[in-house]
Amino acid sequence: MENITKILQTIQKDLQQQKTDMKNMQETITTSINENINLQFQKLDKRFENLEKKVEEQEKYIDIIDNKLRKKNLIFFGLEEKEKSYQELEDAILDVTNNLLTTSCKRWEIESVTRIGKKGHNPRPVIVTFSTLGKKIQVLKSKKYLKELNCGYYIKEDFPPKLVQKRKELQEIVNIERKKGINAVLRFDRIIYPKQKENKDRSNSNNKRNQSQSPEYIAVGSKNEDEILNKTPKHPPKKNKHDIRSFVNRNNNNNKE
Known part of the structure; x- marks a missing residue:
């Protein structure tokens, strides 16, 4: 067990x-x-x-x-969609730039023109690619004439979708700042605060040094003549320069002889 x-x-x-x-x-x-x-x-x-x-x-x-790729592009809005060919659309853009914008633009200065978006009741915008950046800037600077004519056309730069969204958000901030009386401008993807012109003028006037008066420009017989001449240091005459009076006297003596 x-x-x-x-x-x-x-x-x-x-x-x-x-x-x-x-x-x-x-x-x-x-x-x-x-x-x-x-x-x-x-x-x-x-x-x-x-x-x-x-x-x-x-x-x-x-x-x-x-x-x-978008750097040389501009988007034209409000252009009637009645063209039947690419060349007619190009002619319409040339007509706007040359006649309404008063900016000389040749056919060879346009690289391409294209309608974007789905076709509907409203005319689709037109993306215009210029052959040079300089021509694009020239046309963009003339867009103010379209506002003055009130023709229903307007021009915008061609920005990427992300940048467009960011610019919308920044534009709201710019609008708020302007309501407060602050000078704010939206440039590309930044807000710039340019200084007021008055402040610039004041700062420039304060920074400028008062021009000192030279003894050569003092009015003879003025009350401050003696005081200024005494305070102004006298520089020795340069060896290469001659006194005009001595030169005239010397010539007169030579003529008498």
């Missing part, structure tokens, strides 16, 4: 040890799996960060290219 009890106790100990070993093994396996998973996640995080950087760089590069 005692032998059986010992055997049972031994078996029980073995079972307990096996349970402990199994638990330790499970913990070891779990730890190793977790460590392996963490390593894999770290590698994935690094790859994801690298991909994000590459995507950001690619987006910046695409934005630069997009801006360059």
Whole structure:
């Protein structure tokens, strides 16, 4: 009986040890799996960060290219959509630039003209690409004449969609600033605060130094003549210059002889 009890106790100990070993093994396996998973996640995080950087760089590069492609573009709004060919649309743009904008524009100075958007009741805007940036700027500066004529046509620059959205947000800030009496102007993707003309004039007048009066320009017989002449340092005459009086006297003496 005692032998059986010992055997049972031994078996029980073995079972307990096996349970402990199994638990330790499970913990070891779990730890190793977790460590392996963490390593894999770290590698994935690094790859994801690298991909994000590459995507950001690619987006910046695409934005630069997009801006360059749009740099010579202007969008004409309100132009009646009655053309039947590309050349007729080009003629309509030339008519607006030469007659309404009073800006000389030749056919070869226009690279392309294209209607954008879906066709509907209202005339679609026209993107005009000029052959040079200078011609585009020249036409853009003349857009004020369209406002004066009140003809229903107007011109805008061709900005990328992201920049258009940003300009809308900035324009709201500009409008608020102007209501406060602050001079604010929207330029591309920034708000500029030009200084008031009066402040500039005042600052310039304050910064200018009063011109000192030279003894040569003092009126003879003035009250301050002696005082000014005494205070003004006398510079020795230059060796290369001759006194006009001595020159005249010398000539007179020579003639008498």
